[in-house]
Amino acid sequence: MFTLLYSVGAGGIYLLFLLPLAIFSFKKKYRESIPARFFLRRNPPLPENSIWFHACSFGETRALKPLVEALGPESVAITTTTATGFSEAKRFTERVRYLPFEPLLWFWIRPQKVLVVIEAELWYLLFFLAKKRGAKTMLINARISDRSYESYRRFGWFYRRVFARIDEVCAQSETDRSRLEELGAKNVKVTGNIKLARLPEATKRYEKPAGILVTAASTHAGEEEGIVRAFLAWHRRHPEGKLLVVPRHPERFDDVAAMLEKSARQTGLSFGRWSETGSLGADIVLIDAMGELVNFYAISDIVILGGAFVPVGGHNPAETVPFGCRLVSGREIFNQKAMFSAVEGAIFCDLDDLEEALDEALEAEPLRLKRPVSLEPILEGIRDVV
Missing domain, CATH: 3.40.50.2000 (Glycogen Phosphorylase B;)
Known part of the structure; x- marks a missing residue:
């Protein structure tokens, strides 16, 4: 019943904002992401039985690179919600999509081996449908900041339903583990921040100007x-x-x-x-x-x-x-x-x-x-x- 009510509510929000979204899609910043996410333009479902990673921004997507390399780019697919994240993901695999808005996931998600979501992308239907269609579900690099902690607790009834659909959680710190378990997360282990696992290297060499x-x-x-x-x-x-x-x-x-x-x-x-x-x-x-x-x-x-x-x-x-x-x-x-x-x-x-x-x-x-x-x-x- 909760899933049905949630889907209807999300669908109502989607219909309410269709016109503004269509207008915003003409802005240069959103010219690709909004049509792909909200109208599925040039955004077909991912290949089935992939290792599916989902990230939001440029930094989160870049943090996935060593994981993709270890598993093999040919077995991995990535979704993002931002244009910068999408461009970064394209650097290490061809199988990249924008994640559609939640109500559209009913028609978009195909069976996958595993869904691995990084940090705080806690979309209920994303986890529910991925798990329903056979994927193991993981949340990695999970964190709850001091500033957002009270908000998470206020909506704990909702997040407990989200975490009920997540099989395994990798937290950044012991504090994050404690907070995540309070919200209903299970199988939580502390792995640290994966952005520290491989530090960046310069891709070009510029000559340093004299001085400081x-x-x-x-x-x-x-x-x-x-x-x-x-x-x-x-x-x-x-x-x-x-x-x-x-x-x-x-x-x-x-x-x-x-x-x-x-x-x-x-x-x-x-x-x-x-x-x-x-x-x-x-x-x-x-x-x-x-x-x-x-x-x-x-x-x-x-x-x-x-x-x-x-x-x-x-x-x-x-x-x-x-x-x-x-x-x-x-x-x-x-x-x-x-x-x-x-x-x-x-x-x-x-x-x-x-x-x-x-x-x-x-x-x-x-x-x-x-x-x-x-x-x-x-x-x-x-x-x-x-």
């Missing part, structure tokens, strides 16, 4: 202005310093470029846009390109990691570890507490204190991992049924 290279990475609205203000004050004492700014979302490139150019001009510094010059020679450079961040980490002395100076929740600090960077972060890391607890050496500050934090970073040790992470417990759970 500071990279402001994955920045969000409300952060760039404060970062530039702190850098300009710090630059007066360290004129050899250069700043790269890498916004998180490409649709903000033009706005950030205008702000950076104005700030540079007012202070007599030079500004460059990577897409136009391909050069790091200017004092301040906007990196308006996707998929290049680790290549700039590789030549950076200090990384200011965005998403934590405003209440976004932070981003993955461990991606800087292989490159010997000093890392400065804001304090709003509520979505990345597990990741930050796995590394040591990060410097935390507010935007108002960023200038001093940059000085501290000059004398600090590079960020490093506390302990390695193994994928074997996850692979064993998958291989049990394949």
